[in-house]
Amino acid sequence: MYFESDASLQHVEGRTVAVIGYGIQGKAFAANLRDSGVAVIVGNRDDEYRETAVADGFDTRSIGEAAAAGSVVILLIPDDAHPEVFESHIAPNLDDGDLFVLAHGFSIRYGRITPPPTADVVLLAPKMFGKPIRQHYTEGSGVLAFVDVIQDASGHALDRTLAIAKAMGFTRYGVMPVSHATETELDLFQEQFLTPLLLDAFRMAFEVLVEAGYERIPVLLDMHASGEMAEMMVEAASTGLYEVIEQQGSPTCRFGVQRYLGKLLGEDVRARGREILEEIRNGGFVAALGKEAAAGYPSLADYTAMYRASEVTRTHDGLRAALGTA
Ligand code: NDP
Structure with missing residues (x-):
């Protein structure tokens, strides 16, 4: 694991970083890097995102122009757009020794892009979405990131990547070496197995209670919308999955939890x-x-139509109206 003392901003001194894309990750990367004193330019198509980047005070150019101007290029657009954008706008502008950074291993793991052998190619994957990355940074803390040097043409790829990680606030938490293939597979598994399980668990709890005659809004609040379960998971992330129940649960709660733990999900x-x-x-x-x-x-x-029509969503709409947050 790499921490603050393992990284130095000197390794990106005098370099311009091109942040390609100004969405969930791009906005956070651009803001944190700038506040750490790194020279940033943003590359985006000529649309709303670009206008936002300009309004936020960034030197904003087309994707190709930004990639040409930067000696560090961080690609922060959706993964499905990588092959076309990389081929047309990034690859022709990657000079020898440039550092090309991906925030997810997907495009390399599945061979969707092939960077030139003369560039450094690395993964620097924050394990968090953009807003908390920015929030942690401004509060003086940071979030976890995985790092992998995929191609080290310059011989300095790791030092340069750790400099970017430091400027992002990631080394305040810790940057863990994890191969791009593992990062990709873990991330996809979380999305495809754990996330549907959790969402379905909330929905099923809601449906069992509503079917039994309980009022929808208190059910939604108690099962999920009050944020209590979310806080529990945040606490569990630092103390441990079982410790949080041990430390925060009353004997009644702990007895109830242990009664069914391990018995609801089958083989x-x-x-x-x-x-x-x-x-x-x-x-x-x-x-x-x-x-x-x-x-x-x-x-x-189909999925959008299904969740919009679901009772959970309609109840949440009603809750937001009742709270005046609709
Ligand atoms: P977003 O969906 O927020 O990206 C939006 C940005 O991409 C906008 O600037 C948008 O501009 C641009 N964009 C979208 N489609 C295209 C296209 N076809 N051509 C050119 N530009 C395009 O992406 P994220 O920030 O969520 O993800 C960026 C990268 O970060 C991905 O590799 C993702 O896997 C990774 N990542 C994301 C995390 C997250 O929390 N979201 C967490 C960790 C890693 P325009 O208006 O022109 O479309």
């Missing part, structure tokens, strides 16, 4: 987890994603 769910992981590793998921993208994401449209 069938574990088997599904293994299948999902296998699909991620053998390329089955990427092939399915490619088909979905080529057809214009029809499953995503």
Whole structure:
């Protein structure tokens, strides 16, 4: 693990960093790097995101111009757009010895882009979305990131990447070496196994209670919307999954939890987890994603229609109206 004392901003002194994309990650990267004294330019298509970057005071150019001007290029646009944007605008502008940074290993893991051998290529993957990255930084703390040197053309790729990590606030928490393949597979597994399990658990709890005649809004609040469960998971992230119940739960709560712990998810769910992981590793998921993208994401449209029509969502709309936050 790398911490503050392992990284020095000297390794990016005199270099301009091109942040490509000004969305969830791009906005946080650009702001943190600038506040750490790094010279930043933003590259974006000519649209709303670009206007926001200009309004935030950044030197903002087309993607190709920014990549040409930067000797560090950080690609922060959605992964499905990487092949086309990389081929057309980034690769022709990567000079020998430039540092090319990805925030997710996906495009390299699945061979969707092939950077030139003369550039440094690294993964610097924050394990957090953009808003908290910025918030931690301004509060003097940081978030975890994984790092992997995929190609070290200059011989200085790690030092330079750790300098970027320091400027982002990541070394305040710690930067862990993890291969880009592992980072990609873990991230996809979290999205495809853990996230649906958690969302479905909340929905099922809601449905069992509503079916039994409880009022929807108190049910939604108690199961999820008060934020109590979310706070519990935040606490658990630092103290441990079981310790939080041990430390914060009353004997009644602890007895109730231990009564059913390990008894609600069967071996069938574990088997599904293994299948999902296998699909991620053998390329089955990427092939399915490619088909979905080529057809214009029809499953995503179905999903949006399904959750908008769901009772949980309609109840949440009612809750927001009642709280005046709609
Ligand atoms: P966003 O969806 O927020 O990216 C939006 C930005 O990408 C905008 O600037 C947008 O500009 C630009 N963009 C979108 N499509 C295209 C395109 N076809 N061509 C050119 N520019 C495009 O992405 P994220 O910030 O979520 O993700 C960026 C990277 O960070 C990804 O590799 C992701 O895996 C990784 N990552 C994301 C995390 C997250 O929390 N979201 C966490 C860790 C890593 P325009 O208006 O022109 O479309």
